[in-house]
Amino acid sequence: MTHDIVQSATALPASPVDDRKKRMKAYSTAMSIRMICLILVFFVPGYWKVVFGIGAVVLPYVAVVLANVGAGGSSRPVNPGISQQLAIEQQRQE
Template structure:
């Protein structure tokens, strides 16, 4: 699926940002749930791996969910900024025919 080209440097809308963070949180907590269930079925050093996953993943999920910007923030640029041009002979911003 092709991503839509952005024509502005504005960040993602709050609804899109919130949806992305909710999906990340849900995925992390689903993996945690799998880790908790696996605690009853695995043995040996896998028990330690699954136990660490069950304990650490809630912290990681909350950090991901609270990451409001979600990436590098872009500078907002105003399109069509008017740049004053000065007459090189007089230094006037109005041109040679205008009396300042």
């Protein structure tokens, strides 16, 4: 009875296309929030102008940082263990 080490696809990083889509979505979300902050600066009274103004100034930096953070090999390999011998292989050996 031989035991083979099983290969696992769960240890692979995200595909470049999926990674790019995720980063584009994060960038678009942050920039949409920035646009809302920029518009609200003209319509809200008092200290809220300062709060939304700071948001409009800081969010582009945050959006770029989020967009540039890729998968970066953050996944850890999973060791699924040793596979059992298949029933058809057992029949062939008998």
